[in-house]
Amino acid sequence: MQIIRLSIILVFAFICTSCEGFFDNIKDRVPNTTMEIEDPIRHYYPVVRGDKLKVTYKFKNTGEHTLLIDDVQASCGCITTNNFKRSIAPGNFGYLEFEYDSTKNIGYVEHYVLIVANIEDTFSNEVKFATNVVSDPLYIKDYEQIYQEQQNTNAEGLVEGDSKLKYYIPKN
Numbered sequence: 001m002q003i004i005r006l007s008i009i010l011v012f013a014f015i016c017t018s019c020e021g022f023f024d025n026i027k028d029r030v031p032n033t034t035m036e037i038e039d040p041i042r043h044y045y046p047v048v049r050g051d052k053l054k055v056t057y058k059f060k061n062t063g064e065h066t067l068l069i070d071d072v073q074a075s076c077g078c079i080t081t082n083n084f085k086r087s088i089a090p091g092n093f094g095y096l097e098f099e100y101d102s103t104k105n106i107g108y109v110e111h112y113v114l115i116v117a118n119i120e121d122t123f124s125n126e127v128k129f130a131t132n133v134v135s136d137p138l139y140i141k142d143y144e145q146i147y148q149e150q151q152n153t154n155a156e157g158l159v160e161g162d163s164k165l166k167y168y169i170p171k172n
Contacts, residue, residue: 033120035115040125049106059096061089062091068118072084112128
């Protein structure tokens with residue numbers, strides 16, 4: 001019993017001493033700079049439940065050093081992003097693109113996206129967008145029907161030869 005306790009303490013001590021701080025790796029790579037985001041807080045017109053909303057934020061490196069975006073963290077799994085790890089030279093612009101899937105939401109929704117970078121003082125910046133997700137006025141689908149439609153669409157793509165999919169979904 002003593003050996004198990006000792007091994008657990010040693011593993012815990014190893015984990016604590018080997019982990020770096022969350023932002024330490026950014027500080028070591030490049031000097032700090034500043035970042036300015038155009039319209040970081042937005043409210044979009046209502047979207048029909050099940051639709052996707054594409055959101056693009058334009059930002060500028062307003063500092064003297066290269067801006068290195070290290071991570072982008074969304075407040076919801078319904079938000080996807082692409083190609084955020086890049087560096088922006090001083091004075092240049094960049095874009096962050098997000099896609100919001102409204103399938104699982106209804107009513108007013110508000111989402112935050114944290115941008116982790118080599119920004120002075122805070123090492124992060126935040127953008128926020130909100131919208132109202134409404135039901136289709138002609139037909140109100142429940143979550144199971146929307147999910148089933150998405151699954152059927154994926155299976156049809158596989159039959160047509162969509163090479164990105166590595167699995168299949170049998171139809172009932």
